[in-house]
Amino acid sequence: MEFRLLGLVEVQDERTGLRIVPTGAKQRALLGALVVKAGHNVSVQRLIDELWGEHPPANAENALQLHVARLRRLLSGVESRSVEQHVQHPWIVTTSRGYTLQLAPVETDAARFQHLTDEARRILPGDPEQAGELLRRALSLWRGPALEGSVLGDICAGKAAQLEEHRLTALEMMYDAYLRTGRHGEITGELVELTTDHPVRERFYDLLMVALYRCGRQAEALRVYERARNRLVRELGVEPGPALRGLMEAILHHDPALAAAAGPRPAGPVPAEPVAVEPDLTADDAVLPLCEEIARLHRRIERLQQEQNQLLSRFNELTASTAQRVTAGAGLA
Known part of the structure; x- marks a missing residue:
């Protein structure tokens, strides 16, 4: 039986194909929280x-017990329909302090996703083609936003954010x-x-x-660099990082390191890949964005220096004013 978090929270028995989605957001949140932990x-x-959250019912513990009992029945129902399952597994165990879901690490789609991405990361430098296939399989496990359809408290919300980052x-x-495998012509639209x-x-x-x-x-x-810079400045108030700036300069100077990686080659001679010509981009035009950025940085530094001088001047005025008031007060005393 697999517990699935990469989309709507649900349970699936892969032997029978039976798929169960808990009814109600709180049932899904309870299952999601127990699976996460x-x-x-x-x-x-x-x-x-x-x-x-901050608005529990007056009988919250009793209400929780009811939800746990329903979830136990749901999991037992999944097992009882499996023709190969003879001894039911006590999935949810009651302890003196709460509840524990007994679950092996491989019994979640999130664990399968993590295993595939870890393996892809390991082989990416030496076998990018196979790494790409593993990552495609890993991403195909996603059916929607992580832990979709549940009431996202701290446990589920934290895990959902972590899974989305992964x-x-x-x-x-x-x-x-x-x-790395020379498929640049296929992916520009998806990257846009x-x-x-x-x-x-x-x-x-x-x-x-x-x-x-x-x-x-x-x-x-x-x-694209200019668009990225405008968005970052507008949304976050920061300039692009050194990696993106370095790439922009490499493109301007036609750095050989940017040449396409060699992918699998068919038998026989391979014609050179046609290169699109950009007649409207002269050498001066290419350097212009970099020059404009440098000029913008200079203007920003000057503004920051002016603001610092104004703040320093204001601070000195306040200090002098305070000293005068203290001296005047001492004289009156």
């Missing part, structure tokens, strides 16, 4: 906080693997969507710029 005791009070990292690794959906995640801009450059679309790659 599998093998560890979860106190009654923490589960009450998870299900009801999903985005897996996407970054997968497209990195595709670039990712930069739109995650406008402050610099790695997606990085991958898109490399893909465009390798397609011979240097001007578009540079415009």
Whole structure:
């Protein structure tokens, strides 16, 4: 039996194909919290906080017991329909302090996802093609937002955020693997969507710029940098990090390190890949974005210096005023 968190919280018996989705957000939240904390005791009070937050019912402990009893029946029902299951497994154990779900690490889709991404990360430098396939399989396990449909208290909300970060990292690794195998022409559209959906995640801009450059679309790659910079400044008030700035400079100077990685080659001679020409991008045009950025940085430094001088001047005025008041008070005394 597999407990599934990568989407709507549910249980599936893979032997029979039976799939059970707990009814009600609180039932799903209870199951999600116990699965997240599998093998560890979860106190009654923490589960009450998870299900009801700051507004628990007057009989919260009794209400929790009722939800646990329903969840036990649900899990027992899944097992009873399995033709190969003869001894029921006591999934939820009551302890003196709360409840524990007894669960092996491999019994969740989240664990399978993590195993596949860890293996892909290990082999990515030497076998990017196989790594890309493993990451594609890992990402196919996602059916929607993690722990979807549950009341997200601290336990479920924290795990959902962690899993979403792992999903985005897996996407970054997968497209990195595709670039390493020469598939840059296939992924530009998908990367454009990712930069739109995650406008402050610099790695997606990085991958898109490399893909465009390798397609011979240097001007578009540079415009992606400008778009990334504008979004970061507007959303976060920060400039792009050194990796993205370094990539922009590498593109401007046609750094040989940006050349497309060699993918599997068919038998016989392979014609050179056509490179799109950008007639509207002269050498001066290419350098212009970098010059404009340097000028903007100089202006920003000057503004910061002026603000610092104004604050220092104001501080000196306040100090002098305070000293005068103290002296005048001493004279009156």
